[in-house]
Amino acid sequence: MTNVLFAAISPKWKEYESPLRDAFAKAGLDDIDLRKDFAPEEVDYIVYAPNSEIQDFTPFTRCKAVLNLWAGVESVVGNDTLTQPLCRMVDHGLTRGMIEWVTGHALRHHLDIDYFLNHQDGTWEHRVPPLARERPVTILGLGELGTACAKALTDLEFPVTGWSRSPHDIEGITCLHGADGLETALSGAQILILLLPLTAETEDLLDAERLALLPHGAVLLNPGRGPLIVDEALIAALDSGQVAHATLDVFRAEPLPVEHPFWAHPGVTVCPHIASATRAITAAEVIAENIKRGEAGQPFLYLVDRERGY
Known part of the structure; x- marks a missing residue:
């Protein structure tokens, strides 16, 4: 037995x-x-x-x-x-759940859906988004989940760059690694997706210096691990417009305390750790x-x- x-x-x-x-x-x-x-x-x-x-x-x-x-x-x-x-x-279920969450929110920001939801006031404003092929996406983390999401976004014709700490070679995806690769990956990311594991090397990876490398007005999606981001640095980047919006599914403390500034910030969408159950x-x-x-x-x-x- x-x-x-x-x-x-x-x-x-x-x-x-x-x-x-x-x-x-x-x-x-x-x-x-x-x-x-x-x-x-x-x-x-x-x-x-x-x-x-x-x-x-x-x-x-x-x-x-x-x-x-x-x-x-x-x-x-x-x-x-x-x-x-x-x-x-x-x-498979966990992977599919992550793919659906990542592609759903990437498309939400790419198509500016939040803008239209918040401007139902009778104003006919002809805002046309670019095609996906004109919206560079970077994924930090090319493990099982990162690779699956990168392939799904590539299928939608987003140009995808993936970064990891060790070298990868994935068809259709620009794969970078190391410190120089990280700088390059961040500098081209109109949509940045975090799917790294939490280790001593990745904790606080996205600090003020690295957030400043993003194109002005970039969007951040974090379904990976909360401590990958320095919270105070992200709030400052949102306040300055360096980051246009952050959709966050994971946090340093969960449930996210009611007094945390993420709840009240107009540039943050809080999700209750549901991206990939x-x-x-x-x-x-x-x-x-x-x-x-x-x-x-x-x-x-x-x-x-x-x-x-x-």
């Missing part, structure tokens, strides 16, 4: 129990015992959300892998007690595949590189 511990906040058990059991059956994993309450020394795999009560992995001496339910691992990857393999969540059905399929691989002695999918932090 393979013992799988579900370690997430209580409401998630009702959401995930049936999809997980169905995914295990579909994968041919007939000897799975899925529970919320194993003794630590009996656990073979942990299906894990970083906000669960389990923060000390030392007692889980038999555990073969910790399978994260979230795409982000920054709040667990530095846990010194976690010596087992850690796998991040990459699943983990969907139980598709996430369960990824977890089942990784357990199947672990039981067969095959490499795990989406294994986290502890040194890189993702």
Whole structure:
């Protein structure tokens, strides 16, 4: 019998129990015992959300892998007690959700939809947006989600530049890396999209100096990680018009405190971390595949590189 511990906040058990059991059956994993309450020394795999009560992995001496339910691992990857393999969540539903959010908001700003929504006053103003091919987009982060979004925007004929810390080669996308590449990527971004993981190297990446590299009046979309941006620098850039608008889905503190200036700023759209939620059905399929691989002695999918932090 393979013992799988579900370690997430209580409401998630009702959401995930049936999809997980169905995914295990579909994968041919007939000897799975899925529970919320194993003794630590009996656990073979942990299906894990970083906000669960389990923060000390030392007692889980038999555990073969910790399978994260979230795409982000920054709040667990530095846990010194976690010596087992850690796998991040990459699943089709999560990817599709991010593509839809990014393309939807990119088109919203590209077509100036907010302007028309806010000017329903009888004025007939013939404002024609440029074609997508005339609106350069930059995506910071060319991992699974960044690459998928870059390809979707390219399909809409936006000229897309992607930047990452290491070299990439993606057909149809101008790929840059390193410090010089970042400056070039920012300087051409009429729409800037942040899809980087949060690491020591990416925290506070968008400070006042880098925001100043953007074309005047650029638009910023952040469905990645809140601490990628220095909040005070962004507000100053919005006040000066350097950044025309920021649509933000992630923040340093969540829920975003009611007193935070983002709520009241006319140049900010606050979204409640909905860009790419983990969907139980598709996430369960990824977890089942990784357990199947672990039981067969095959490499795990989406294994986290502890040194890189993702």
